[in-house]
Amino acid sequence: MLHFLPFVSCSCSSRFGICTTSSPSNGIDRKIPWYPLLELNVTDVRMRIKWSTGSSYRSNMEEFQTGEETTFVVDEVSTIIKESVEVAIGGNAYTHSRVNQWTSNVVEQCLNQLAKLGKPFKYIVTCIIMQKNGAGLQTASSCFWDNSTDGSCTVRWENKSMYCIVSVFGLAL
């Protein structure tokens, strides 16, 4: 199934004779992916818009985005979090006297492992351990950061007697 980007109709003179001002709206008949290149002169600035079909668009996007910049990789981080939680509290039932130690352990482990990744990131790790009692808990987070490089990952872990919610926020330097 082909996904097409919403097209922008631009009134400009195109350098290449290939393309017209709007992208193809129906690609079902098309068998060859179509790559028109439009060069717009906007004051002193040149921008190039590359159009392509959905499947190859993402790979082009990633090519541009992950050039030299480090981005927050969710999978790595979520693995680290899961491991830390399992090692620190896996298999234990909720015990009030040990919760302090557990939260510190989880958070410390996570942070140590994240620091070992060696990426130029600042990290914030939050851990919530709650006894299972039928009560509800809502968490919300709002962040002011750079969307392209920063990210967060939340892992919600539970066993028979407690919930553990760990969030990691990574902000690129």
Added chain:
Amino acid sequence: MADSRPAGRERRGSMFDKTLFKEILTDRLKDSVAEVTHADGEDGEDVSVEKGMSSVWKASLGKGKISNTYRLEPLKKFTPCILQRKAEKLLMDKLKDIQYNADQCRVLSEQIANLLLAYAKGLGCDRYKYVVRVMTGEKNGQSVKIASRALWDAEKDNWVSAAFENSAMFAVALVFALYFE
């Protein structure tokens, strides 16, 4: 010593044995479930043209076209006390006399988080990035423990926490401010 154990009962394998460790771990964890959610700013397939343009633009510009300011410290440092007072007041105003209700509290938490973010931005500290977390829960005789730790620059980065409680629910708000050159 060996006779003190009841007859017919086998010793559990050692956790330090590599092959047995995995089995023991899966056995311990068989009741547990884990779920991952994340926000990393990368959109799905409905990426708008604007975003596509900006990433092409960035790559063609090359990195590091911003000139040096030779400034290491922020012009205005983040002061936690002002924000703490504001956060406590906000929690008090929004959550006074409210009973816990899952939908209502979900919406309220989001509102409070957005408002706190606006307050933090309104402080006017330049070059700071903010992370706000708001947690609301029902009081049902259970206990909750919230802990956080960060890897940051201790001189310039700071955090604020505010807590609120009434007869039916509790709320905790955390704001982290991180300095970026």
